[in-house]
Amino acid sequence: MVYGIAYCVSDYEKSLSKKGFDDSKKLTAEVRSDLLQEICTSDTELHANVGWAVRVMSARDISSGMLRPAGVGAYNLNAQAHDATMNLIDEVLKKGINVKEIFVDTVGTATTYQAKLQRRFPTTKVTVSKKADSLYPSVSVASICAKVTRDFALKESFNLASGGGEVPNTGSGYPGDPKSVAYLKGSMDTLFGWGCETRFSWSTTAELLKKDAEAVDWPDNDDEGNGDIGAFMSTSSAGNDVRYWFGKPATAAEL
Incomplete structure (x- = not known):
């Protein structure tokens, strides 16, 4: 699983929709890849206005947490997702980015997750909702970054395992x-x-x-x-x- 984060100045967020960012599941893999490529190209408008980061968690990482011994206690998937998201936000704040609002696609109950994030980041306004990547363009950017990274990681993993065979x-x-x-x-x-x-x-x-x-x-x-x-x-x-x-x-x- 790959978790992503994206940030931009608030005035620029409306421009993201005009660039083609939408619910990442509605976009083809090629379109998602092209959008991320544009973000990563230094002389583009998106590169100048959008920052992003991802956290890659392998299947083995997740299973080792969920299948921990009873005496230690299972580290369930929702908790791992929450921690990955909060760590990504922490890294952005450590870079000195002045974050005023945070929009998050829910994992688990939206109200509970929102309260958890609001306690962790009390100086920002936090909004957690279902299908956030279709409601907030910045979440769409984060989702696209995560999906493109996931697809690339899977392809490379299978290439290594098969010696370059068909994915x-x-x-x-x-x-x-x-x-x-x-x-x-x-x-x-x-x-x-x-x-x-x-x-x-x-x-x-x-x-x-x-x-x-x-x-x-x-x-x-x-x-x-x-x-x-x-x-x-x-x-x-x-x-x-x-x-x-x-x-x-x-x-x-x-x-």
């Missing part, structure tokens, strides 16, 4: 996308699942593994009578203590 059509990554489901079913190894491009903490992949993968039995060593290794290393009887298997150190009197 598969993975779809949008949403569980309702038949292209994504077809990719998962067609590329799944029945023992290992998928590569690092796939999030194992996703319910869609978990269901496919449960249904079609090889069943694996993980025996509990305690059931076989093996005790804690720590207890073995520190028995109460000196004769059985591994520290004395090869003799005891000489005392001062013995020397």
Whole structure:
């Protein structure tokens, strides 16, 4: 997953719509790429007026947080998304950018997320809403930057894995996308699942593994009578203590 941020002076935001920025899902990959290319080209109007940044989180990053041991506590996807967004905003503020308003596409409940961001950034006006990239041009810019980065990262990942072979059509990554489901079913190894491009903490992949993968039995060593290794290393009887298997150190009197 890739999270993006974009910023510009408030008077310029209306000009973004005229440049073609809209709900990123309505734009083709080629149009999104061309818009980001223009932002990155030094002698363009967009380059002079728009700043942007992204945070790339691999499937492995996300899964390692969501599948943490019970004693540590799971780091759920919404919390990871919130933290990624807040860290991006922090980086912009650290650069000395005078941020007056923040517009965010919601992750989870909009009112709860907005209150969380408002507490974190009390000197700015925060607005969190559904479909924000179709309502606020600056959010559309951020979404386009994130999607173009995501597409490039996926392409490079598959190129490295396949040695430059054809990049598969993975779809949008949403569980309702038949292209994504077809990719998962067609590329799944029945023992290992998928590569690092796939999030194992996703319910869609978990269901496919449960249904079609090889069943694996993980025996509990305690059931076989093996005790804690720590207890073995520190028995109460000196004769059985591994520290004395090869003799005891000489005392001062013995020397």
